[in-house]
Ligand SMILES: NC(=O)C1=CN([C@@H]2O[C@H](COP(=O)(O)OP(=O)(O)OC[C@H]3O[C@@H](n4cnc5c(N)ncnc54)[C@H](O)[C@@H]3O)[C@@H](O)[C@H]2O)C=CC1
C-alpha cells in the first residue's frame with residue numbers, strides 16, 4: 001500500500017525522522033535558514049496528509065482550505081499562534097505542538113537574557129573585543145544586581161514556573177501574573193500573585209512568558225512601561241507581538257525603564273536598522289529560546305511521532321486542545 005505523504009517545511013536532522021519514515025513518504029524543504037516559498041508550500045500541502053511546520057510558517061485559512069488531504073500539522077514549537085486553529089478544526093485537522101521538551105532550555109535562555117541585560121554582559125564582551133579596555137575601573141560597566149531583587153513573571157505556565165525555580169536559586173522575590181491563580185505554585189516556589197499593574201510597579205525584572213493571543217497582543221504598551229520602575233529591566237522570551245515596540249523604544253529612550261532583553265520581535269528577523277538594535281541597554285537575540293542541540297532534536301522527534309501517530313489512526317502525544 002502506498003504510504004501517505006508528509007511535508008517538512010525546513011531541513012531537520014535525518015536521524016529525527018526515523019519514526020515518521022516508517023509510516024510516511026517524507027518530503028523536506030532542503031534549507032535550514034531559508035523559509036519555504038509560499039508557492040512551494042501550497043503545492044506540497046495540497047498533496048500532504050501531514051505537515052511539519054515551523055513557527056515562522058503562516059498556516060492560515062486559505063492554505064488549510066487548499067490542503068484537502070491534510071490530517072495533521074505538527075508545529076516545531078510550543079507556541080502555535082502562526083496556525084489558524086479555527087480553520088484547522090473546520091477542516092478536521094489535528095494541530096500538535098512541542099510542550100515540555102523545551103521548557104528547561106527556554107527557561108535557561110530567558111534567565112540568561114535577564115542576567116546578560118542586568119550585568120551588561122554583551123556590552124562588556126563587545127568592549128573587550130573592540131580593544132576599548134584600558135584599565136580596571138571601579139564603576140566600569142557596572143550593572144544591576146539580580147540576587148535578592150524582585151522578578152515579576154507574566155505567564156506563569158511551564159516555562160514561567162521553570163524561570164521562577166531559577167529565580168529562587170538567586171534568592172529573588174517572585175511575583176507572577178497569570179490567567180488563573182496557581183496556589184500549588186505559590187506554595188512550592190513562594191511566588192505571590194499580583195494584578196498586572198501591581199506586578200509592573202513592584203518588579204525589578206519583568207519577564208514575559210505568555211503566549212500570543214488576542215488578549216496578550218500589545219499588552220506591554222506605553223502605559224505598561226510607565227507603570228514599571230525606572231530601574232526596571234524588561235525581558236521578553238514569549239512572543240514579540242505582546243509588545244508595542246514603539247512604546248518600548250520610547251520607554252528606553254526617555255529612561256522610563258532601564259533596559260531590555262529580547263529574544264522575540266514583532267517582525268522576525270528584525271530589521272537591522274530597528275532603533276532597538278542601536279541601544280546599548282538592549283540585548284537582542286534571534287529567537288533562540290529552545291535552541292540547544294539536545295532540545296531541538298527532542299522537538300523534532302516529538303513532532304514526527306505526533307504526525308506518525310495520527311496517520312496510524314492513534315491519538316497524538318501532544319495535540320493542541
Ligand atoms: N523564545 C522562545 O524561543 C520560546 C518562546 N516560547 C513562548 O512561551 C510561551 C509559553 O510557553 P509554555 O510556558 O510552555 O506555555 P504554557 O501554556 O504552559 O504557559 C503559558 C501561561 O500563560 C498564561 N496566560 C495566557 N494568557 C495570559 C494573559 N492574558 N495574561 C497572563 N497570563 C496568561 C497561561 O495561563 C499559562 O499559564 C509560548 O506560548 C511561546 O509563545 C516558548 C518556547 C520557546
Ligand SMILES: O=CC(=O)O
Pocket residue numbers: 055076077078079080102289290
Ligand atoms: O518560540 C518557540 C516556541 O516553541 O514557541
